[in-house]
Amino acid sequence: MNIVVVVKQVPDTEAAVRPDASAPWRINESGIKFIVNPYDEFAVEEAIRIKEAKGGHILVVTVGPPRADEALRTCVAMGADDAMRIDDTQHRELDALSCAQLLSKAIAQTPFDLILCGKQAIDDDLGAVGTFIAEFLGLPHVAVVTKLEVADGKAICRKEIDGGTQKVEVQFPAVITAQKGLNEPRYPALRGLMLAKKKEIKVLTPAMLGVAEEELKPLSRVQNLEAPPARGKGKILQGEPESTAVELVRLLREEAKVI
Amino acid sequence: MGQEILVWAEVKDGTLRRASLEAVGAACQVASRTGDSVAAALIGNVDPQVLTRLGQAGVRRVYRVQGPEFAHFEACRYAEALQAVTQHSAPSLILMAATALGRDLSARLAAKLRAPLATDSIAVEMDATGVTVTRPVYAGKLRATVRLTAPPAPVVTLRPNVFSVPQPQDGRTAEVVEVSCEPSPVAHKVTVQETTYSTGEMPDVSEAEIVVSGGRGMKGPENFAILEELAKLLGGAVGASRSAVDAGWVDHQHQVGQTGKTISPNLYIACGISGATQHLAGMSSSKCIVAINKDPEANIFKVADYGVVGDLFEVVPIMTAEIKKLK
Numbered sequence: 238m239n240i241v242v243v244v245k246q247v248p249d250t251e252a253a254v255r256p257d258a259s260a261p262w263r264i265n266e267s268g269i270k271f272i273v274n275p276y277d278e279f280a281v282e283e284a285i286r287i288k289e290a291k292g293g294h295i296l297v298v299t300v301g302p303p304r305a306d307e308a309l310r311t312c313v314a315m316g317a318d319d320a321m322r323i324d325d326t327q328h329r330e331l332d333a334l335s336c337a338q339l340l341s342k343a344i345a346q347t348p349f350d351l352i353l354c355g356k357q358a359i360d361d362d363l364g365a366v367g368t369f370i371a372e373f374l375g376l377p378h379v380a381v382v383t384k385l386e387v388a389d390g391k392a393i394c395r396k397e398i399d400g401g402t403q404k405v406e407v408q409f410p411a412v413i414t415a416q417k418g419l420n421e422p423r424y425p426a427l428r429g430l431m432l433a434k435k436k437e438i439k440v441l442t443p444a445m446l447g448v449a450e451e452e453l454k455p456l457s458r459v460q461n462l463e464a465p466p467a468r469g470k471g472k473i474l475q476g477e478p479e480s481t482a483v484e485l486v487r488l489l490r491e492e493a494k495v496i
Numbered sequence: 497m498g499q500e501i502l503v504w505a506e507v508k509d510g511t512l513r514r515a516s517l518e519a520v521g522a523a524c525q526v527a528s529r530t531g532d533s534v535a536a537a538l539i540g541n542v543d544p545q546v547l548t549r550l551g552q553a554g555v556r557r558v559y560r561v562q563g564p565e566f567a568h569f570e571a572c573r574y575a576e577a578l579q580a581v582t583q584h585s586a587p588s589l590i591l592m593a594a595t596a597l598g599r600d601l602s603a604r605l606a607a608k609l610r611a612p613l614a615t616d617s618i619a620v621e622m623d624a625t626g627v628t629v630t631r632p633v634y635a636g637k638l639r640a641t642v643r644l645t646a647p648p649a650p651v652v653t654l655r656p657n658v659f660s661v662p663q664p665q666d667g668r669t670a671e672v673v674e675v676s677c678e679p680s681p682v683a684h685k686v687t688v689q690e691t692t693y694s695t696g697e698m699p700d701v702s703e704a705e706i707v708v709s710g711g712r713g714m715k716g717p718e719n720f721a722i723l724e725e726l727a728k729l730l731g732g733a734v735g736a737s738r739s740a741v742d743a744g745w746v747d748h749q750h751q752v753g754q755t756g757k758t759i760s761p762n763l764y765i766a767c768g769i770s771g772a773t774q775h776l777a778g779m780s781s782s783k784c785i786v787a788i789n790k791d792p793e794a795n796i797f798k799v800a801d802y803g804v805v806g807d808l809f810e811v812v813p814i815m816t817a818e819i820k821k822l823k
Contacts, residue, residue: 248634250635250754250755250773250774251772251773251774253637253773254634254637254638255638256638264634264638275755276755332612333613334606334607334610334612334613337607359634359635359754359755360633360634361633361640362615362616362631362632362633362634362635362758363613363614363615364599364603364615365602365603365606365607365613365615368571368600368603368604368607369603369606369607371604371607372575372604372607372608373607375682376682376685377572377682377683377685377686378571378572378604378686379686380571380599380600380603381596381600383748393689397596397749398569398596398597398691399508399595399596399597399700399702399703400693400694400698400699400700400749401691401692401693401694402691402692402694403568403569403688403689403690403691403692404688404689404690404691404692405570405686405687405688405689406686406687406689407685407686407687408685408686411685416748417748417751417755417756418747418748456610456611456612456644456645456650457612457613457614457642457643457644457645457650458642458643458645459640459641459642460628460641460642460643461640461641462633462638462639462640462641463638463639463641464637464638464639465632465636465637465638465639465780465781468780468785468799468801469801471785471787471797471799471800471801471802471803472801472802472803473792473797473800473802473803473804473805474802474803474804474805475792475804475805475806476806478806478807478810478811478814479814481804481805481806481811482804482806482810482811482812482814482815482818483814483818485786485802485804485811485815486815486818486819486822488802489763489784489786489802490822493763493784493801493802495706495762495763495783495784496706496730496763496819
């Protein structure tokens, strides 16, 4: 099995992100710790488990600036075989469609049976790049998968839907996007960390992939980022549970009118 | 302009989802400013009352794609069906609810149409050259204003519980246009074998108007029954913080926060939740937030509209009893 895992480097979940004062369409990156997108870690882990069971090769690929190499190295340390970064330094306003174009072109250069991605990146929260890649490569996709069984030339997936799940069969090659619950990502072992340090990361540019400038023109563009409106000071009740609970119900009913 | 704003009308168990009616409401608002009309796409076999409801809500035309191939939702083939609809409708904007299926479908459709996509939007405006949306990013830590260029028609999904459902007006009906679509070989590579609903009568966290959520302070899975009772009484859903999910007390489907769901219910009751950044990100756009926590210093009180400093195991059952008395 040849598996390609698409990953993204994102700010840590605990990071207090704020807009860049001089360029409010992006965040101020100073002091921000970057990590592998948590949903992508489920995808990497699943790829490793499939490889452990059936053999094969794992290529991990990203679009990003040089700092994103660190995320690729983390994936190699976990167990990915090869890593590739499409450099976006010249095109920092790439939208998801352009990123998916670049990723599809890069992935098409290598043999693969399965493409795994996280269901969404926790920075832009769009949740579309994996599906975009499937469409661009003419492949089926199954999104938001919490259980994956690989059989001969196909997979049986459990997919999350509102209030339930679907059992879906998909024929390879296919794109599957990972949801929390799929597995428990491993911590890289020392040996993996040593390997990852020395790993050569293949760096490609859009030009090397034959993607024209015109194709990279963003159709969607963030104009501004701002903090959500601050909430007013709340009423905090203290005292005996009987009186506070009854008073709370009265407030919710008569003042807030929500019950 | 005079084009159509197309809404994908999502149907679950034969009934139109509330979030889809909210999308129709949003479409009507945009249309009233631009002079467009509102159309809906219905895929699969649908009860006639859905058509009536769409007409009453302000939809002028319904494009219907029927056939056994569309009995179950499957994103590839539903996107093909919607693409077929756009060849009849030539929409200026495509809207759908940011439900699980809406998110899945919107991405495949946007890629097919090579159209800009914005998911989970909380505001939408349109002018002659494109669409501007507001959408939470970084799980709600920030809000982005995003400009989507048109044509082709941008695809926008709308967060449930943000837009209002249009008042039904009797006497208005929608014209029905049948559209045919033959799923492609790619769509035939995916087969839905089974659909199971786990939560029974309880709505999903992402679209419930009231969410009663528990965190580490719940101490164990058995105690979530207290929250379930209150949630059921209020017609709401049970949510959970990451620590409760990671401890294995509650299924991940209920998780609210950065690696769970971001939600905007009318009322969010956080029980035994301290209020980690990741959790606050997911629920801070709730209209009314209630925190019940023993620790008066807990972060959750900083975003709460109402708070009770106390033991949830005492407070919640009294609340439940009190609400029962009032009902």
